[in-house]
Amino acid sequence: MLPMHLLLFFIFAIVLQSVVRGASSLPHPGCPDKCGDVDIVYPFGIGPGCAMEEGFELHCNKSQDGQRNVTYFSNLPVADISLLQGHVRVMSHIASMCHNWSTTYLLDFRGTPFTVSEKENLFTVIGADTLALMAGSRQSAIYVIGCLTQSSPYLAAQEGLCTGVGCCQVALSSSLSYHNISFSDANASDMDGERQCRYAMVVEANKFSFHTAYLNATTFWDEHRGEVPMILNWSVGNETCDVAQNDTASYACRSSNSYCINSTSHSGYLCNCSEGYQGNPYLPGDGGCQDINECALSTPPCPGRCINTQGGFYCQNTKNQSFSHSGAAIISVGLSVTVVTLVIAITCSYLIRERRKLANIKEKYFRQHGGLLLLEQISSGQGTTFTIFTEAELMEATDQFDEKNVLGRGGHGTVYKGTLKNGSAVAIKRCISMTDEQRKKEFGKEMLILSQVNHKNIVKLLGCCLEVEVPMLVYEFIPNGTLFHFIHGSNGSHNIPFSTRLRIAHESALALDYLHSCASPPILHGDVKSSNILLDNNYSAKVSDFGASIVAPTDESQFVTLVQGTCGYLDPEYMQTCQLTDKSDVYSFGVVLLELITGKKALNLEGPESERSLSMRFLCAMKEGRLVDVIDDHIKGEENDGLLEEVADLARQCLEMAGENRPAMRDVAERLDRLRKVMQHPWMQRDPEEMESLLGVREPAVAGVEMVSTMFVMEKSVGLLEFGR
Structure with missing residues (x-):
């Protein structure tokens, strides 16, 4: 009987522990339910034991004038909390630059249940000729958004309109957990008058209205006291509803009259009261959802x-x-039996009309995006390998664009893996938006040009879908992921030999040279980075995502006025002029080259400010003669030193500040080709001392450089002899 008593006691202890654990997350009695004008609703709380978890803790402090109480989340004042929508309205700081003072703004929600809502907020810039940038991140993805205001004697700012003159706004590319707002390198001393200021902020779209008085005085700052409203998304837990409901101890929807909703903007979920009930679904009993x-x-x-x-x-x-x-x-349904025939007739008529309406909309988009031109050219024999897909085909291929098929997300759209009816795997890029009317008219023509691109190191564009508002692009599927993950993934760069890195760099350079020199008209990539270079089954490079907006402009009217790209790879000259050139791709390729030889990321927001930009860190090391400090330890070696110096020098030339001083992609590809041939030559396998004796190298300090120079001469001689044969 004693063992049975012990067993029953053990079971009782486990049950008691689970009950206590389940109740431990509920607020303690006496927790404040109000601070100033803000109602404090659970899972939020003020004081120990009042919030559901650490991320929901709020603080109630006196305002700066000491006249009232203010609710704070971190250092941000809270205006109100919405349980139903999963929103918190906070007062966010404004970044500013005036004649004799300036402020920047950094907001970091990493590790908390909060993100900045991409649907409710806009990145807004106020001022004359002002370029402001917002670098942000969500999980491991990094985004950069730019907004450039204009001023002109022929255009005047308009009251209530933020359309680019004196004021511009850009939608956020994702619900960000971190962002940093700053202005370009323009000197504040070039402002007209001491009271002229420039401002940049993330602001709730419905709470902002532009006034021309903001341009020539500090009126905007004075009105808002340096703060504007901003909407944050929040959710509880890190699981979906299906997973969370299986753990009753931690499940947050405590009311018996509540249900769970998966969060659409953040990992985790939200709770709501069932129909016919209202209240707080996160509380049990009388404090939870009550009958209406x-x-x-x-x-x-x-x-x-x-x-x-x-x-x-x-x-x-x-x-x-x-x-x-x-x-x-x-009873109402029973009475409606007498008119069921009429109802069916009306319903059928409505469905037929809606189907015709949808068909007309699809035909309108198809014509608008140049579909007729594409069909004409395909039927005449041009672009015969190019396919025009229907929306239904691509939805079937991606299982209704299911999240499980997402390959990656970027500032321009989302890429899904799909399987066509013939069983072939494809990558489908679903773009975010296309606002330029001229681009819509030229889209079909540009698709025809891109369909002719045929290079072994470029991802093949197989087709597109034109019957939707924003066209979708269909590419061949490349299985081994991106160069970014190859270098910086879980395995790191220690398994990648120098010869493989040099080959990938050469193949990528060949692809960009083809786009610049062989395509007609020339094609500018515009977003060269390691995550846009894919690796096939043999780990050969395939340049991707050269999209539908990169056919080289033929006049100044086609130049973009909004700087877009990826922070860390952006050409500084492009950021100043907003004019994309082939030398912009050369600069970005130089950063990719640095990633290959250093094994480091192009941008490290968590490091010291002096080491955040890989290109700046590399150029400083080159200038100070400290190249060995930044080279990846796994590829250092006597047989590689000379070649590494050559590659580093090539990267330095690509990163020249002035585009005219950078080499063309053809010169870059040819130089990398020569370096590969030198590395593949049998003499590279000889003993270093034997190599020094063979090439007459005497001074170790310059042995690597002399060796490579001699190799180039000998390599050219061998080439001449072979040609003579």
Whole structure:
């Protein structure tokens, strides 16, 4: 009997522990429910034991003038909290640059349940000729958004309109957990007058209105006291509803009359009260979701006597016959049998009209995006390998664009893996938006040009879908992921030999040279980076994502006015002029070259400020003669030193500040080709001392450089002898 008693005691202890654990996350009695004008609702709380978890803790402090209490999240004042929508409105700081003072703004929500809402906020810049940038991140993805205002004697800023003159706005590319706002390198001393200022901020779209008085005075700062409203998304937990509901101890929807909703903007979920109930779904019992007394509403739900029930109500007619609101619905359906034929006829007519309307919309988009031109050219024999897909085909290929098929997300759209009916795997890029009307008209023509691109180191564009508002692009599927993950992934760069890195660099340079020199008209990539270089089954480089917006402009009117790209790879000359050239791709390729020889990321927001930019760190090391400090330790060696110096010198030339001083991609490809041939030559396998004796190298300090120079001469000589044969 004793073992049985011990077993029962053990089971009781486990049950008691689970009950205590489940109740430990509930707020303690006496927690404040209000601070200033803000209602504090659980899972948020003020004080120990009042919030559901650490990320939901708020603080109640006196305002700066000491006249009232203010609710704070971190150092941000809270205006209100919405349980239903999963929003918190906070007062965010404004980045500013004036004649004699300036402020920047950094916001970091990493490790908390909060992100900046991409749907509710806009990145906004105020001022004359002002370029402001916002670098942000979500999980491991890094985004950069730029906004450039203009001023002109022919254009004047308009009251209430933020359209680019004196004021510009850009939508956020994702719900960010971190962002940093700063201005370009323009000197504040070039402002007209001491009271002229420039401002940049993330602001709730519905709470901002532009006034021309903001341009020539500090009115904007004075009105808002350096703060503007911003919407944050929040959610509980890190799981979906299906997973969270299986753990009753940690499941946050405590009310018995509540249900779970997956968050659309953040990992985790939200809770809501069931129909017929209202209150706080995160609390059990009387503090949670309570029945709505429909009969006490200002407008009664039924003409007779109303009797309230849990989650609903009953109606009683004048003959004292009672029936529920669900019974009333059944009676209504029964009465509608007499007109069922009419209802069916109306429904069918409506569906036919909607189907025709949808077909007309698809035809409109198809014509608008140049579909007729594409069909004409394909039928005439041009672009015969190019396919025009329907929306239904691509939805079937991606299982209705299911999240499980997402290959990657970027500032311009989302890429999905799909399987066509013939079984072939493809990558489908679903773009975010296309606002330029001229681009829409030229899209079909540009698709025809891109369909002719045929190079072994460029991802093949197989087709597109034109019957949607924003066209979708279909590429061949490349299985081994991106160069970024190859270098910086879990395995790191220690398994990648120098010869493989040199080959990938050469193949990528050949692809860009083809786009610049062999395509007609020339094609500018515009976003060269390691995550846009894919690796096939043999780990050969395939340049991707050269998209639909990169056919070289033929006049100044086609130059973009909004700087877009990836922070860390952006050409500084492009950021100043907003004019994309082939030398912009050369600069970005130089950064990729640095990633290959250093094994480091192009941008490291978590490091010291002096080491955040890989290109700046590399150029400083080159200038100070410290190249060995930045080269990847795994590829250092006597047989590689000379070649590494040559590659580093080539990267330095690509990173010249002035585009005219950078080499063309053809020169870059040819130089990398020569370096590969030198590395593949049998003498590279000889003993270093034997190599020094063979080539007459005497001074170790310059042995690597002399060796490579001699190799180039000998390599050219061998080439001449072979040609003579």
